[in-house]
Structures are given as C-alpha cells and as structure tokens.
Amino acid sequence: MPMLSIVLPVYRVQAYLRECLDSILQQPFQDVEVIAVDDCSPDHCGAILDEYAARDSRLQVVHLTENVGLGEARNVGMRHVTGEYVWFVDSDDWIAPGALAAVADRLRSVRPDVLAVDYAKVWWNNQSRRSKLSQLVRAEALPKVFTLAEHPNMIKLFHVAWNKIFRREFLVQNKITFPPGLYEDVPVGFPVLILADRITVLDRVCIYYRQRRQGAITSTPGYRHFEVFDQYDRLFSHLDSIGERAEPFRSLVFERMMYQCLLVLENPDRVARSHQREFFAALAKAFNRHLPAQGYTRPQGRERVKHLLVARRAYTVWLFMRMVFGLRRKVEAKVNQVKRKVRLRSRLRMRYYRFQLRRPMDENLAVFSTYWGKGYGCNPRAVYEKMTELAPAVRGVWEVKPGEEGSVPPGVETVTIGTLRHYQVLARAKYLVSNVNYPGWVVKRPGAVHLSTNHGTPVKAMGVDQLKFPAGIKGMNMNWLLKRCDRWTYSISPNAYTTEIWERAYPCGYETLEVGYPRNDALANATEQDVAEARERLGLKPGQLAVAYLPTYRDYEFGSDALLNVGRFADQLSPETMLLVRVHHFDRTIVGGDHPRVIDLCDYSRVEDIYLAADVLITDYSSVMFDYAVLDRPLVIFAADWDAYRANRGAYLDVFAEGPGATARTEEELVDLFRSGAVFGDQATSARQLFRKRFCYLDDGRASERVVRRVFLNEPVPAPPETGAVPVVPAEQLQELRSVEDDSQLPDPPTVDDEANLSDAPDALVGR
Template identity: 60%
Template sequence: MTLLSIVLPAYRVQGYLEECLDSILRQPFTDIEVIGVDDCSPDHTGEVLDEYAKRDARVKVLHLEQNVGLGEARNAGLRQATGEYVWFIDSDDWLADGALWSVANRLRTTQPDVLAVDYAKAPWNAAPQPSKLTAALAQDPVPDVFALRDHPHILKIFHVAWNKIFRRQFLIDNEIQFPTGLYEDVPVGHAVLILAERISILPEVCVYYRQRRRGAITGTVGRRHFEVFTQWDRLFAYLDGLGERAAQFRPQVFERMLFQMLLALDNPERVSRGMRREFFGKIVEAYRRYLPREGYPVPEGKLGRWHAAVASGSFRRYQMTHLRDRVRDGLANRGAALFSLAWRTAAQARRQVFRFYYRLQLRRPLDENLAVYSMYWGRGYGCNPAPIYEHARDLAPQVRGVWEITRDRVKEIPKGVDYVVMGTLRHYRLLARAKYFVNNVNFPGWVVKRRGAVHLSTNHGTPIKVMGVDQLKYPVGARSMNMSLLLERCDRWTFSISPNAFTTRVWERAYPCDYESIESGYPRNDWLANATGEEVAAIRAKLGLRPDQRVILYAPTHREYAGGYQQMLNTTQLVTALGPDTVLLVRAHHFYENAGGSVHPQVTDVSDYARVEELYLAADALITDYSSAMFDYAVLDRPIVVYVPDFEIYRATRGLYIDVVAEAPGAVAQTQDELAEAFLSGEAWGEAAAKARQEFRSRYCYLDDGKASERVIRRVFLGEKSPIS
C-alpha cells in the first residue's frame, strides 16, 4: 500500500499549480500518489494536471463535471485515495524541501491518527514568516504521541486541513467529510483532534502557505464570509453528538470560535464596512448560543477587550474599543510622513502645475474614441502596441490612436502616426481624457484609471526569467524595485495579453491583479508569421546585407547581477572563427543603447534599430540566452542557439521559469568555443536542433498564426468574446 496519498483540489490556480506539483514530485521520497481534482476550473488548471499525469505515473487526475467547491473536491479526492495516510494540500501552496521524508519518518515511527506539521506564511511581497507553533511547543512541549485530553491547548493549532496528515481509515471509520461552503475546515479541523487517540506533531516547516495578493476567496470581500457561522453551527452540532467525549473541550473550542470570527470582522478584505454591524450581531448570537456554563479562557489584551464588547452585545462598544486600539497602535507615523515632503525644484514645481491641470481634465468626460499608445516609457514606436495600432485603424476606425513619445524619439514615429510629446499640456490632457490605454510596460503611477477606462497591458515577452512578485525570491531579482507600487500600477490593467497558456499561468502568479487575460499570441509576431520572401529581401537590402552572406543576430538579455551592461560574447573572436561570409548583428537589451559595438567590419551594432522584427526577418539564425527573443524568432522556424556561459549564476541570482539548457529550441553552448562549433559543425541546422525547435514551437508558438492583433482588437475595442479561427 502507498504510504501517502496527496489530494490536490484545484480551481483557478493555473499560475501556482506547477510550483505546487514540482515541490511534491521532485522530492526524494517517492512512495506517494497525487490525486489532482480539477474542480471544473475554467482556466488551464485541468490541462496542467493532465500534463503532469502524462509525465509521472504517480499523478492521477479527476475532472469534476461541475464546480463543487473545496470541501466536496477534497471528498472526491479522498474517495479515490489508496494510501495509508492522506494529506490535503491546497494547490496554490507548496511543500518545503525534504518535507515528505520528514513526514514519512514521523508517520512510520508514531503511526498517528493525525499528524500536524508546522508551516510558514509566504506573503506575496515578503520572505516566508514561520508560524508560532514551534515556539509554542518549546514553552509547553508534548510527547511524540498523545491524546488531546492530556494536552488540550493543542486545539489552538491552526484548524485548516493542509497542515495535518490523516490516517485514511481513521477518516472513514469516523465518517469525516468536508462540508460545502466557505470555512469548510472548521467542522473538521477541531473534530479530528477530539476524536483521535494518537496525535503527533512535527515541529518542522513542511508547508509554505501562500498569502495571495488577489484571487483567494479568503481575501475577497463579500457575504460569503457569513458562512463561517454555519460552519461553527455544524461543528457544535457534531460535538453535541459526541456527548461527554467532547464536553471537556467546549471551552477551548468556544474561544477558538470567537478568535476566528473576530479576526474576520476586523479584516476589511473579508467584511466590508457596510456589513460589519450585521456580522457583529451574528457573533453575538453565536456567543450567547454556545457560551459554556463553566466559562472559557478569555484572552488578555486587545482580544480580551473585543470579547468583552461581544459579551455586552453592543456594536458601539466594539467600535469604540476598536478605535482606541487603532489609535494606540497607529497614527504615530503621520507626522513623519508630512515631514518627508521636500522642497521642490523649479522643474518639480512645473510638474505640479501640470498635474493640477491633469486633475482638472479628469473632471471632463471621457473621450470614448481616444486611445493612448506607448512603448517602453515613450522610447519609440514598436513592440506589441504598434501592430495593434496599425490593425485597429482598419478594424476599429472609430478609435483614434495617439502615441506618447519622449522628445528625443520623435524622429522614430512613422509618417502619418499621430503623437504627443511627453510632459506637455496636451500629453496630460490626453492621459486624462482617453478611454483606452495600450502599453507594453506601465503608465506612470500618477495616471488615474477612470471609471469606464480600459487599460491594455500588451507585455513584451514570454517569461524565461522570473517576473513580478516571483522576483522577490531571488537575490537580485527585485533589487531597487518597489513591488507594491508596481502592482498598484498593474491593478489598473483591464486586459493582459498572453502569447500562450504557459505565460497566462505565469502572469497570474507574477502579477496577482484583477484583469482578464487575452490568450491571443503576441501581435508583434503577426508580421513574422505573415512575412513574404520579398519583404525579407527588402529588409536585408535596407541593412546592407548581401544575399550570399550568413546573418546571425545576437540578442542577449539584461544581467542584473552584473550591475550594468556586460558583454558575454567576444564578437570579434566569433566572426573570425565563422569566416568572412558571416555577419553578426548585435542587439543589446533595451536597457542599454549602443552597447553592442565592435570595430570588426563583420559586426554591426543594431541596439538602437527601431523595429527588432526586421532584424529577426533579416537573420538566418539567432544567438540568445534568457531573452524572450527566442520565442519570437521561433515563429520563423529558423535555427536558434542558446549561449549561456553564466547559466548557474544567472539561475541562482535571477531565477528561471524554463531551464534553457534542458528545454532549448536548438543547440546549446556554454563556452565561446562550443558556440562557434555549433555553427561550424552544422549542429545549429542539424536534425536534433530542428526536433527541439519543433517541440518548442508546439508548446509556446501555437497561437502565433498572424491573427493575434485581430484577436486583441476584437476583444478590447469591439467587445467581442468569441475566438478567431
């Protein structure tokens, strides 16, 4: 019999599920089965589960025909489980390294009915924070195996299901089932501890409990949080059925009930201001219904004062108590915040005047047919916004597009394209009045998203290196980045473009905001998909390239750990090795300008070239590293060589979603000699490289069919939802 069945209910977790599954399946302990329960999820969650099941026989997938909620999904998984023990893991959390070994050893040595493990909260914007369990056990230790009657204080263990492993037959014998509705852990988490004859606690962090910025129901305001009262009613009814066996624990259970209800009341992400009086009244009803005759352990401090307010039944008393606590705990920093206002320079004063003008313009009606376009903070005309602009002139001609541009880049705007210089009064007016905002990065933080406005984030690449909040896990990933401000800007997104299902899942986790993903392919690749031989020849001629020359484009990404531009390739040495008929085009990351120069006549710096798509079309092959350029270039089905001499340091300091060595779309080189040999030997054009490229294209480029711009325009400007065939 398998030792451990891991039941993984999954609903709208496409951005987190892979990390969860990897944390389970890559552990050295293998005597497990994973039962993924797709709770009729409308995103790619079910597909991710199926992909893992194909690769690993330990994974079984159950697709539910309708959404039943977390409790019933767990029950469905339990019915499929065959292990001696069962662990219900939430699919947006993940396991610590070595957790399965530690759990298995404790299960085998103690044979408990219930094993509770420690966990760490993992906020989206900070390092994981250990729970208080280990510290509590140090003050009041328990033996390796015990019953609750001997250590009733253990009822304070977080009552959720995912921090406990259950003997499966114990659950069956006691007919333990998770109820429907929110807070479904309440009737189970306490009951199992009361019923168990053998409890064990492993004071080791085994689970990382993700604190999602967006998307978690526990962090969403709404009336569903009133379901907590129903769940506690169910628990007390169950305890009544147990009679004397449960009577001795009712004071501790009662205290736990008030603890949870009051925390929910105090959380504005659960209970809105307009619902607080009603919610408080429900707490008072529960207090009076279940108050033990012999009393209960009233906490000290702030919680004790809140309990007293509940006992009085006065919401006004609770409000005043709460207000005094807030005054005591906060407001001290307001003076410091005011003091931090600095004397403004003349330029800053001018900007403040313009911002005042902007606020006045915000009072005027939206221009329903005005769209502001931007690329890389006004640094030109291109990337995904450009083809959207171009195709919208035909598909949505009623929408007038204007590009914001820095003064020094005006010359890059094509003839006939309307533009506005950034920082001018007209610029502020357009930003205040426009309905549509299209950008491959974010507009400044001071830009207000008005009611009815539509912000389209086109993004600017398929992620290889970690992005957004995932960068917080790596030493240099979020250096000098204010993640909270970044996500406040991302909160304005109405739509976010994704080139494939993989990216959709990554964006959901990396940018946890409330937007609709448009899985369309990247508009900038439409040109690559539709380009003709005549266009390619014309571009090469424009660049001064002869038809008989072999043209290789080198497009590396930025390396944060280096602290500035670092040339990883000796371009002169490479072209010398490849011979006189090879031309190397060098395009540095957009953070740098004119950083790829060389005095060699066969090397051309194209870092400042306006349209990178023209460079792709001109090149016979691509050399890149961790850049999203490989996904775009793969649309052309031409050779790609991945050159990563710093693979280990980059992966450790910046983090990767894709192992570009193992999953490269072609040949891989980690030294300059290997790079030259890949071309000289013909490996770059070989059968193995072609097969790798085809697999890569099938996974990441399947939507790049030349119609991405149309899909985006029909959804954003025309309001259509049906896909384009």
C-alpha cells in the first residue's frame, strides 16, 4: 500500500498536463500512486496520460466514456485509491519540487486526519504570490496538531480540496464525497475541518495554483456560477446532519459564504453585468435562508456595508457603491486611453483607417500576408491557392512591403503596405490571414475572421513560455503580444504536439485547427518531376549530392562555433557534394560561404524548392526539420551550442534524444557521420520513422483543403487521415531508440515543456 495516492481529474488541460505529471512523477519521493481520471476530455489528454502510464507503473489511468465533471471524477478516482492518504490535485496545477517528501515526512510524524499545505498563485506572465496561510499560522501560533474547535479561525483556510491531504479512512468513515456542479469544494472543504480530530499545517508552498489567462471555467461568465448557492445549500444541510459538533462554526461558515459569493458577484469574469441583479437577488435569498439564529455579527468596514445592503436587497445602492469605488480606476484608464488615441489621431492615415472601419465590411475580401509583407509564400500561400480553387467568390489581396511587389506571381493582386489602399483593405476585409501577427493597431471587426497560419512546429520556447528565458525576449511586451493573439479566430496546428504547446504559450480564445501545415501539401504531393524542376532552378546537376544546411536564429550571444563553417565542411566531403545554405531571415551570416560548392540561398523566396532539391538536411533547432521529414529523407542535427541554447532560449524537444536522425555536436563528428554513412544508416532511419509518426501524421497533402473548408466555407473540419500514427511519444519505441545510444553522451532532458507562434517585430522573434 503506497503512502500517498494522488487523484488527478483531467479535462481539457493538454497544454498543462505534462508539467503536472512531471512535477509528481519526477520527484525523488517514490511511495506514491497517481489515479488519473480522463473525464472524457475532447483533446489529447487521454493519449498523454496513456503515454505516461506506459512509462511509469505508478500512474493508473481511468478513461470515462462521458463527461461527469470535476466532483464526480474525483469520486471515481477515489474508488481506485489504495494509499493511506489521498491528495486531490487539479491537473492544470503542479507540485513544488521536494513537496512530496515534505508532505510524507509530516504525515508519518503526525498521522493527521487532514494536512493543509501552503500554495502560491502563479499567473500566465510568471508573476506569483504566496497565499496568506503563513500569516494565519503565525497569528494563531498553531501547535503541530490541533482541532478546529481549538483554533476556529482556521476555518479561513481556502476551502478547496487540493490544498489538503486526507487520511483515506477518515474520508470513508465520514462518507465524504464531492457533489456535481461548479464550486464542488464548498460542501467538502468546511466539514472535513469540523470533523477532523487531528489537523496539521505544513507552512511550505507545496502546490502552484495556475491562474490561466483564458479557458478556466471559474473565469468564464455564465449561469453556472449561480451553482455556488446550490453548493452552500448542500453545505448547510451537511452541517445540520453533523449536529452539535458543527453548531459553533455555523456563523463562521456563513461569513465565508458571504465573502465568497460577494467575490463572485463583483468579478465580471464570472457574473456578467446583465446577470448581476439576478445574482444579487439570489444572494439575498441565501442570506436569509442561512442566517444563523445566533453568533453572527456583521463584519467591519466596507464588508459590513455589503452585508447590510444584501440583507435589505438594496441592489441599486450596491451598484452605486460599486461605481463609486471603481471611479478612480476607470478615470485613470480613460485618461491613458485618450492619450493613446491622441497619438493615433495625429496621423492622417490612421484617421483614414478608422473612417474605413465605419464602412460596410466586404464579406468576400481576404487580405494575406507572410512575414510582415515579405512576399508570397509559406502557409498563407498554400491557403490562398486552395481558396481560389474551392472558394472562388472570395477575392484575395496580398499585402507586401514597398519594393516587394515583384516577388508576387503575375495575376495575384497586391497592395503596398503603408498606402491608403492598404489601410482601406485592412479595415474592410472580412478575412485577415497571416503566418505572423498583424500590427497592434489593426482592429478585428465584429464578424471578421483572423486566421493565424503560424509558420513552424516549435522547438524553442515561445509566447508566454519565453518569460522563463529572458535572454531571448529582448524587450518583448508579452501583454501586447497576447492582445494581438486575442484577435485570432483560428490558429493552425500541424500536430497534437504543437496544439498542446500553443494552448499554453498563447492562452487566447481562438479555435485550433489541428489539420497539418498547408505549406507541406507541396511536399506531400511532390512528384519526381517537381523534384527535378526544383533542382534545376537551384542550379544542381544530375548526379550531385545536395546537402541543405538550414540553421535557426540565435537571439542570444553565442560563440562563432555555434554555426557550421560550410566552406571548411564542403572541403571534407566528396567533390560531387553541393551545400545549399539558407540561414534564418533575421541573420544573414554564412560562415565560409565563399566556397565554389556552397550555394547561398538566403534570398531565395521558396524554401520548398530547397526541401525538394536536397538529398540530406542539416539543421539544429529549426522547425524546418518537421517540414523536411514529410519527404522521408535523411536528416542530421548539428547542435554545437545545445547546452547554451536550451539554457538561454529554452527547448521543448530534446533534439539529441527525440530528433529525426543522426546527431553531432562538433564539426568533426558531423564529417564522420557523412564519411561513415551513419547519416543513411539503420539507426538514423529508425529515428526518422519514429519522428515522422509523431509529428507528420497529418501531412497527407490535404491540409490546405481542410483549412479552406473550415474558414471560408464554414464547414466542419474534415476528419484527419487514418494513418495509424500516435500524436504522442510512443514510450516503448522511444526507450528502444534511446537504449542504443551511450546514455552518458546524452544531454539532460529539458526542464521546460512549452512553446508557440509569434507576432510582429520587434515584439516577437521568429521561430524558424
């Protein structure tokens, strides 16, 4: 029997689930079991749980066939528990390092009915704040073990389940279960303290309580928040059944009810203004229904006034008071807004843009953009070309920078950025399509559709995850970045791995289109003739071996040996080998590029030609590895600065352990890979097949069609191809692949598990 059982209800948390599981299973304390209840989650949570369960026998997964809600999911998990103590953990939170051992030590030494632990709130922008438990503990001068009767002020402990560990027999004997509905902790959190004969508090942060920017039910307005009254009805009914032991705490519980319900009422993310009067009336009824016959005294200060207004059902007075209390904040915000508007209105073109916003929206106009107007390509190009085929009624216009007009094929309509016509089409188009973000001043009109196609599968940390790696941010304003992303209606994802990361790194309200990358349709559908034509366009001759080198951008200080010296490398390969070199468009440095067998393709607009022409690809942390893998050709990872890169920029993928082929840390190792033939060997091939199965299973050549049908034709997303692929790491295959390598040569696994897209410069950095 394990010392500790952790019950983990799981629903729509794919972006955070790995961090939660890792925080439990990677701790040194091993005497723990995890009962994960997949509450019929519609995303990839079930697959992620199965992946972890295949690697760690301490994790047991229960898959439910219908969604039952958090409370009942906990009850289901409880039925599978075998441990002496139970901890109900929410699957978007995570356990602090060392917390399990500290909890176990306290449990062993005290053997309590209830152990309360401290927690810290952590917001999406990495700001955090510890709870007030320490203040309460110091104020009460708590002994190691106590009862609520001895310290009644401890009723103020946050009444949720996840900040407490319970003795399993204590829960069973007292028939403690969770009710259905929202605020399910209310009927449980208070009675367990009243009934416990032995309570102890661990004054240490043991759990991090994630404050999600979007997506949490507790921050989604709606009638479900009225369920708080049902839960307090259940609570007071439970107090009645407890009887005399509960009576001394009835007034304290009543005060907590008022405190919580008023917080819910005053939070517009829970109770919309249109529902405030109704919620206030329901609170007034609950006030009169549960008002204790004795022991209740109104609190002091502002809270006293609120209680009085609720008791008298004086909603209008309460509303006026709220307006007065918030007046100063609103005035300050208005002043700042006016200042911003004054700056905008001073520009004639912006006035023109705002004038155009008042004109009717063109339902059949779509504006396309690639890399802030740098020509015609990437995912937007593939979507545009399929749109002209399947939705010909929609007129597409490409925005391009001045001087880039010639980079767009004949017959494709363009508009030059900065012209009055550019402001006009941006203001009136229903559809805005880009692989990066439009500028912050662009307004998303009601009914407009913004499609973020993105432009790479993430390897490096991006979005909110970059806050953990300040060396790569360089002045990025994350608030403004996310406000731009808030405009997205749809966001394209090439696979489950990317979907999971982007939900965490870009916590906004878009609909994810997990359909594959449109730009890779050209690779999946490529013919021998396409390959021959691409090689001819790049000047390659028959019989030449084409090796492409496409490294990513380094947004931190790095040594000169981080990038490959392509001239020196070419000298050590056969004379028939040509190097196709294209560095990131933020970096134009090619080390050793003046070699006769090195072709500089930095200004070549169509990277797909390089993919098709290349027999082998060398890269490091660039997303090009995922695109090139569609062709099922040899890939090599050359990552000389891996340790520095992941420390400074962060990485989601261990490119040595999870990469698509042979790997090298030095130029000498890279040369040996080619001379020995290891680049084309069985081990490299096995790694590539596993990589393709994990990341390329949606690349069937129809991603563009799936996007166009959903976005422009308003059809449901077509079913993905039946490939038999798995969207998560197949544990047994990954372990087998790793086992053939010398473990001592492998880097430590990355400590981060997040990433995503970007916005317009300079607020974000391109992830290629």
